[in-house]
Amino acid sequence: MKSIDKLFTVTTAAAALFAVSCDRGTDESPAPPAENGGEAAAPADAEKAAPTPPAPAAPPTGQVIPAEAEITTKSLAAEAEGPGGGEWTQWGRNGTNNMASPATGISIDITSGEIGDDGEVTDAKGAKWVAKLGSQAYGTPTIYQGQVFVGTNNEEPRIEAVKGDHGVLMAFDEQTGGLNWQFSVPKLGAGKVSDWEYLGICSSMLLDGKNGYVVTNRGEIICLDLYGLADGNDGPFQEEDAYASTGLEKLGTGEPVDKGEKGADIVWGYDMRSELGVFPHNITSSSVVMAGDKIFASTSNGVDWSHINIPAPTSPCLIALNKETGELVAEEASGIGERIMHCNWSSPGYAEDLNGKATVVFGAGDGYVYGFDANEFDVEEDGGEKYNLMKELWKVNCCPNEYRFDKDGEPIKYATYPGPSEIIASPVVYDNKVYVAIGQDPEHGEGVGAITCIDPSKGNGDDAIVWQFRELGRTISTPSIVDGLIYIADYSGKLFCLDAETGEKYWEHDTLSHIWSSTLVVDGKVFLGNEDGEMVVMKAGKEYEEIATIEYPSPIYSTCVVANGTLYVMTQTHLYAYGQK
Ligand SMILES: [Ca+2]
Numbered sequence: 001m002k003s004i005d006k007l008f009t010v011t012t013a014a015a016a017l018f019a020v021s022c023d024r025g026t027d028e029s030p031a032p033p034a035e036n037g038g039e040a041a042a043p044a045d046a047e048k049a050a051p052t053p054p055a056p057a058a059p060p061t062g063q064v065i066p067a068e069a070e071i072t073t074k075s076l077a078a079e080a081e082g083p084g085g086g087e088w089t090q091w092g093r094n095g096t097n098n099m100a101s102p103a104t105g106i107s108i109d110i111t112s113g114e115i116g117d118d119g120e121v122t123d124a125k126g127a128k129w130v131a132k133l134g135s136q137a138y139g140t141p142t143i144y145q146g147q148v149f150v151g152t153n154n155e156e157p158r159i160e161a162v163k164g165d166h167g168v169l170m171a172f173d174e175q176t177g178g179l180n181w182q183f184s185v186p187k188l189g190a191g192k193v194s195d196w197e198y199l200g201i202c203s204s205m206l207l208d209g210k211n212g213y214v215v216t217n218r219g220e221i222i223c224l225d226l227y228g229l230a231d232g233n234d235g236p237f238q239e240e241d242a243y244a245s246t247g248l249e250k251l252g253t254g255e256p257v258d259k260g261e262k263g264a265d266i267v268w269g270y271d272m273r274s275e276l277g278v279f280p281h282n283i284t285s286s287s288v289v290m291a292g293d294k295i296f297a298s299t300s301n302g303v304d305w306s307h308i309n310i311p312a313p314t315s316p317c318l319i320a321l322n323k324e325t326g327e328l329v330a331e332e333a334s335g336i337g338e339r340i341m342h343c344n345w346s347s348p349g350y351a352e353d354l355n356g357k358a359t360v361v362f363g364a365g366d367g368y369v370y371g372f373d374a375n376e377f378d379v380e381e382d383g384g385e386k387y388n389l390m391k392e393l394w395k396v397n398c399c400p401n402e403y404r405f406d407k408d409g410e411p412i413k414y415a416t417y418p419g420p421s422e423i424i425a426s427p428v429v430y431d432n433k434v435y436v437a438i439g440q441d442p443e444h445g446e447g448v449g450a451i452t453c454i455d456p457s458k459g460n461g462d463d464a465i466v467w468q469f470r471e472l473g474r475t476i477s478t479p480s481i482v483d484g485l486i487y488i489a490d491y492s493g494k495l496f497c498l499d500a501e502t503g504e505k506y507w508e509h510d511t512l513s514h515i516w517s518s519t520l521v522v523d524g525k526v527f528l529g530n531e532d533g534e535m536v537v538m539k540a541g542k543e544y545e546e547i548a549t550i551e552y553p554s555p556i557y558s559t560c561v562v563a564n565g566t567l568y569v570m571t572q573t574h575l576y577a578y579g580q581k
Contacts, residue, residue: 129177153200235267302343363423367399529556
């Protein structure tokens with residue numbers, strides 16, 4: 001690995017991603033059998049790539065590459081003090097997944113401006129810049145070391161050689177919005193089954209040191225060099241051009257695509273489909289979280305198009321990789337795969353000390369939240385091979401039994417209004433407790449939901465439940481918690497303010513539109529985007545007060561974030577950066 005990585009001895013607060021599921025459109029069409037998740041045997045291979053020395057390339061115009069000494073761990077701390085609130089280096093801002101920023105002075109005297117025939121936005125009041133994205137964008141921005149990273153699709157082609165539908169991660173200059181480089185991921189060609197057309201990259205990239213970690217639409221975890229190819233081709237992986245035609249699977253069997261100086265630099269890659277046999281349902285959608293020298297990732301393992309069969313019931317739903325090498329460190333073996341209702345799209349969280357243990361918190365596809373030991377694993381031997389299996393510290397059912405079974409004890413059908421739900425929103429850690437909401441793919445419509453407060457020090461199972469609030473509908477939105485108050489939205493369009501200790505409701509607000517986004521609390525306000533393209537701004541606190549609604553011309557499915565004093569609002573088609581130039 002690069003020596004630069006050794007500079008970082010500080011354990012960064014970990015990360016998790018993304019409550020915005022990416023599933024749209026009709027799910028029921030019997031799409032052609034996918035490239036089967038378990039069969040693809042082509043080795044995925046960071047390791048076998050020849051480590052030829054990189055040829056230095058000219059930096060793309062305007063891109064500033066810090067000298068190694070300038071890349072410090074200081075900026076990694078999302079807890080950074082200061083009026084700007086610091087950087088935003090991962091989906092949930094830090095491992096707690098609590099999307100709240102200490103920034104102050106965030107102006108809401110802003111507008112979305114006008115979109116011209118060329119798709120460019122002008123006259124957006126308060127905006128430093130507005131960047132055009134693809135036609136759909138779900139990968140909530142992360143911001144670090146002068147760059148802004150977002151996940152979208154290729155319907156606004158930025159690199160000529162990359163043609164047609166792809167998952168795309170764009171790296172913008174933080175000050176100008178100019179494109180520094182772009183990571184382009186070919187589709188699986190599996191249709192709606194495992195890589196839904198035009199959904200793009202649904203993951204927020206976790207940023208650490210000189211690297212970023214992103215989960216692709218192909219079910220891969222890719223470590224990218226944050227400075228692209230501008231400072232040479234880093235890492236063991238040297239086959240970037242070959243990747244562009246096939247992804248990791250069947251690498252080298254396609255026609256290489258030269259993406260030029262704005263192409264991405266892959267450091268290593270891990271293909272969850274070929275390595276683990278997992279079967280991502282519809283799309284792979286979650287972000288990774290970091291725990292020391294490891295990253296933890298949901299595998300998106302799910303049901304097939306029939307919505308009945310689980311093609312890979314014994315494959316893990318959560319894995320840990322070595323962040324330097326991409327090697328598999330440990331896998332979940334709690335049997336989640338056999339109990340999947342639909343999919344595993346929730347991004348895990350991480351707490352360095354939760355009830356005395358470094359804990360990875362995973363909201364699973366079976367409606368349970370799991371606390372796994374982040375450092376110690378059970379070792380199992382099978383055929384001479386050793387496997388590290390994740391150790392359950394605790395496990396709590398977040399889907400009320402009344403949603404799972406009717407009064408006669410019969411199971412209630414999944415994807416019906418009164419039926420059971422899995423976890424898609426990210427679990428949030430706050431004040432030694434864990435807050436978890438249940439929900440389903442928006443495609444399944446509205447239904448009953450709940451948010452549960454869990455205290456792992458009180459025991460395992462139902463004993464750990466402090467309270468459960470059931471007025472909430474199904475949700476894929478991650479809650480924010482500030483000053484003992486929880487703000488959480490549901491898919492039906494409502495935003496609730498609850499007491500974090502008791503679950504008591506202080507107020508609710510109906511935005512009258514479906515909600516996929518999560519809340520952001522900053523500067524005494526709650527920001528929340530909805531499907532009608534409205535960004536609703538409420539006053540944070542026990543008193544109900546609607547402050548503003550800012551209109552956008554397309555839906556907002558990602559979450560607003562604040563970094564270094566700039567407010568980012570991402571619609572399906574544009575990224576607006578509001579702040580001082
Ligand atoms: Ca490389």
